Amino acid sequence: xxxxxxxxxxxxxxxxxxxxxxxxxxxxxxxxxxxxxxxxxxxxxxxxxxxxxxxxxxxxxxxxxxxxxxxxxxxxxxxxxxxxxxxxxxxxxxxxxxxxxxxxxxxxxxxxxxxxxxxxxxxxxxxxxxxxxxxxxxxxxxxxxxxxxxxxxxxxxxxxxxxxxxxxxxxxxxxxxxxxxxxxxxxxxxxxxxxxxxxxxxxxxxxxxxxxxxxxxxx
Ligand SMILES: [Zn+2]
Numbered sequence: 001x002x003x004x005x006x007x008x009x010x011x012x013x014x015x016x017x018x019x020x021x022x023x024x025x026x027x028x029x030x031x032x033x034x035x036x037x038x039x040x041x042x043x044x045x046x047x048x049x050x051x052x053x054x055x056x057x058x059x060x061x062x063x064x065x066x067x068x069x070x071x072x073x074x075x076x077x078x079x080x081x082x083x084x085x086x087x088x089x090x091x092x093x094x095x096x097x098x099x100x101x102x103x104x105x106x107x108x109x110x111x112x113x114x115x116x117x118x119x120x121x122x123x124x125x126x127x128x129x130x131x132x133x134x135x136x137x138x139x140x141x142x143x144x145x146x147x148x149x150x151x152x153x154x155x156x157x158x159x160x161x162x163x164x165x166x167x168x169x170x171x172x173x174x175x176x177x178x179x180x181x182x183x184x185x186x187x188x189x190x191x192x193x194x195x196x197x198x199x200x201x202x203x204x205x206x207x208x209x210x211x212x213x214x215x216x217x218x219x
Pocket of ligand 1: 005007008033037041
């Protein structure tokens with residue numbers, strides 16, 4: 001049985017994912033969330049369809065010869081480089097969604113943790129340098145490591161839960177933080193918390209969005 005996800009990705013991020021325009025770490029985050037969240041998956045598919053319509057409206061393109069996956073390839077050409085985006089996959093009984101399993105080569109037992117103090121461990125995932133992705137292990141009842149936010153940071157719960165001043169985040173929930181955000185998340189007392197966290201510093205994610213919106217909406 002899947003729990004109800006209350007904290008979702010926003011349209012800007014889903015649109016950028018559909019366009020294949022996200023840094024690898026953020027694509028991994030989105031694909032992992034979509035594996036757990038029917039709501040965002042439906043929304044992402046609607047952006048995929050929208051992108052397809054934009055393509056069809058371009059004069060001189062032989063639509064009949066385009067396969068469905070050509071949309072991303074075409075956008076990649078426009079953007080000036082090849083894009084490989086991790087694909088969402090159905091949820092399994094494992095803690096790690098399939099896109100993440102592909103990165104670590106298995107489930108939890110395949111993760112190579114590095115202790116960072118106070119019982120907290122992390123595992124940095126190999127992605128392109130424009131953004132970073134890491135898995136975090138926070139023992140039950142422990143405060144998350146204190147850190148500043150530079151640019152946009154997204155955290156998704158994979159196991160356990162955490163609580164901050166305003167909200168409670170359980171498996172599949174995402175928290176989107178920006179530079180102005182100051183808070184103190186604490187892992188739920190009942191279970192060790194494992195999260196995926198991605199950050200875009202020093203790249204300015206927000207500046208990317210208007211370009212992508214233009215691409216879809218021709219504004
Ligand atoms: Zn969602």
